[in-house]
Amino acid sequence: MSAIAFLAADPDGYALIDLRDQHSGSLLQPVTPVDAEAFPSVVAGLETQHSPRWVMLRTDPWMRPLIAAGVHLAKAHILCLAQRILHRSPLASKELEDFDLERPVQSFEPANQDALFAAPSSGESLSEIIAMYLSQREALPQDPGPGQRLELLIHAESVGALIACEMEAAGLSWDEAGHRALLREQLGPRVSDYGRPPKLAAKAQQLATALGTPGLNPDSPQELLRALHKAGFAVSSVRAWELEQLNHPLIAEVLEYKKLSRLASTHGDAWLDQWVKNGRFHPHYVLGTVTSGRWAASGGGALQLPHSIRQVVRTREGSTFVVADGRQLEPRILAAISNDQQLQKAGQQDDLYQWLLDAKLVASRNDAKLGMLSVIYGGGGGASGAVGAALTRSFPTAMRFVEQAAATGQQGGGVRSFLGRGCPPADEQWLAGQKATSDEASQRAADSAARARGRFTRNFVVQATAAEWALVWMGHARHLIHQAGWSRICKQVFFVHDEIVFECPTGLAPQLQEVIRHAAMLAGRTLFGQASPRFPVSVAISDNYAEAK
Template identity: 40%
Template sequence: MAPRIALVPDAHGPGGRLQRLTDDGTALGAPITVTELAGPVAELEAADHPRWVWAATEPAYGPLLPDLPDRLGRCHDLRLVEALLLAHEGRFGAPRSLGAGWARLHGLPVPADLPDTAGAELQDTLFAPDRLQLPPGTDPLAAVLAVHADQQRRLAAIEDDAERSRFRLLVAAESAGALVAAEIQQDGLPWRTEVHDALLTELLGPRPQIPGTQPARLAELATQLQQALGGRPFNPDSHSQVLRAFADQGIQLTSTRSWELRQVDHPAAELMIRYKELARIHAAHGWAWQDAWARGGRFRPEYVVGGVVSGRWASRGGGALQIPRILRRAVVADPGWELVVADAAQLEPRVLAALSGDTGLIRTAAGGDLYEALAASAFRGDRDKAKLGLLGAMYGQTSGDIGPLLATLRHRYPAAMGYVEAAARTGEDGGIVHSRLGRTCPPPSDAWLDLTEALAPGTDASDPAGRSARARGRFTRNFVIQASAADWALALLAALRRRLLALDAPPADRPHLVFFQHDEVVVHTPANLADEAAAAVAEAAVEASRLVFGDTPVQFPMSTAVVECYADAK
């Protein structure tokens, strides 16, 4: 087992303190005070390959990255681990800062977590006393050691051996994800601003000279919309005004969603769809986005690890979790380098097969296209029906024509359908469910409990209590799958990062992760190492499957492409 070293940066300046620890968190010897951290940390990493213990990864590791000769191997992120443990112990959403953990240990008032802060301000201030949330005069190193030892005790106290082993894996994977997020922000995704600018000009017209002014193409579409809907001026960015403008023409809409507009036989519907598409690009990835996020030939996303209750990542602005397909043309590898773009094929249905152990669904998932195989075995070759039915089962959809599809799935795959339906019943009854590795879903609110307390069997579908219970059932039904898929993705990231670090190349010329969203990774690699990087992705997927699901026959194939431009990957 790797040795552990606690690391506490100085609130201001490059120095800090280091403390060797036993695995249970006991201090070994005296702490070491250094005037700058990068050199001693690099030496200790090369000599001992320790697991670094710190209050939070971004402010501890991020400032070190530019000065480290190589990446650190592993860490224990107290903030992330505290959140996992609190939820597991039934205290979901309790404050998770170092100061909160210290306060709970000493019977002090627990400070609320402060709002997250972006960019340089976060790195400059997060380890100041007010960001740590420690009482005045408290030694941050003493707090790190105490909270870490407490977490190790709580992990060891999980009684079931298998549950404890899986939860420890979750803790390690969540912390490894924090390393990946910090490194992606440091390295950045290659981004050609000249290509981006040309794309925006092609789509929207020239960049407006006056900030806040609407681009020419959007202004033109807005005028065409007004003319198509009777000529009365209205704001196409206002949901209520758009609905009223359509209603004035005798067209009743419940929303401005594209799928609903496509059902409308009126020229304004197509104009509205196009306006929404371009307005979204302008707002989310337009020139203002480029000025803020695409500097120095790199887009540096700021991820929030575990930012969603299912374990999926969130982002601190910048649209890091969804780059529109058309703008992927701006993501171009450096000269002599390539991009390895890989995503897990139909991940969530495969997760359901592995979780449920349904032999029929496992056989269906053994081939390439799971939906094609499902269609051939159960839906007379109709892939759309197969996909609609399986997604409906996982997301709890019951409306429309899905009923017969679900009946077919129950007959063909009783264990898989039973698994998600049991999770739904648990949610409807106010219970909680867990991911494969032990991430815990949020409990129902007090208002939900009050509403559903007297819910009788067979409650009418229109009853608010019944609707609320079924909504929670849909949430827990999907949580067990989506959160387990997030477990798998974290294990994939950790395994892939380790393999890339082990490749025989100088650190500056080594393949490295530059983008991640849900079940897709992008690796920036020297062209001569592209095949090895692609092989590392495939091997990491196999390892993640084994770690998370054990000896399962379910395959988790990665669709992988080696390209110069991200847009060419699909």
């Protein structure tokens, strides 16, 4: 018997737990009021006896005490994340209001509530939680195929939210002393939060002299751009990627300054004081706010750790990182969702790019990578465009798939991922810009906006599905680790796009890497069935994150 447990705040205490049969809705026990002290043990008992799917509005405040007590929830339905998914999904059978993930929800008004449950009241009461869940169930498609996909997405997103809470609590092992030593070596002695570190100040003075601009503030893009123009460098911006195209000693000095300035501002002493506690970095992960389903992080720059900083991400003695990432994930995802048999054949190989090279479709592995990204992202210039054209001839079904997504976007339409995450149609401002084409300039602007939106939707169908695969991969890995009895000693501590990082005892690492690879295979089958393309993962074991990359 499948059980579902609704979790809500108790207006007269701490929590209310309503345990029901998932299919009939009948109570399995009376609604249970639980005080804060007993909450973890009561939840653990219900998890052991019934393994219900836990329905809660948000993970906060429930997950923090459960994680602290070592309580593992296998399944969840996080209502706020499900509401955002259903609001945007074109597969939903009825329209639902959006949920503001940055602010608390207003009173929820149920529609056609089953008489089995009490009428909701204002606030986030138990009856309101139940009503919101029922409304979301009604919004699932009646067709079993789309309905199962969308439900899988909601369940995967919800388990992802549990993982995010667990990672935030565990933290990423950090060599704080090593980080401070790196800052002293690169920047010099610590200064006030508003001052420029000594070595950075010296470099700023050197640049001002070399560029013939006394008093230059190289942290100001406008001032630096004017100084470069004055020195004879015809650049349109001071972005690093543009400056890197210029082979000149002075430009190299500018890039070095920018690197050190970024270190001081984003991972300097103040950052360490705020984000690293007791040798662990505790970022806050945010789900549901990025259209494609990728995660964001609130403060701390968790998803943008530069290589210079990764060297101080170290485990303590006796532990190690197991770092895994999907190999050539997006081309394999494209093969699956487009049902391009030739690309799927290439994807059965451990190294898809080498297969393209062996088949003489490209001249080098780098050409294979750039060409495939050109196909997915819609690039068309230079050598990558030429290789992309060759790949297009070899994989016409995949190409038609992404071209259709691009065409839909250019016309202002919305697209969706494989499981049903929706990319909304263009907004009114975009549509108005497409109509306001009374002169050549406005027509060019409209055409440019249409092409940009086409590139976005073209990429969305692949990237959003890749994000779904990653969610399911993490979910399977978490389940297998718990089944093996390793949950207390083996923890996922980091995640970015298609890379997951675990920390475990050194002796357990070889077994863990096999579990991770098995979870990747299960993720492919969960999404795409037995005919799923292969999803090989690269796994590295190291006590230093930089060496595992």
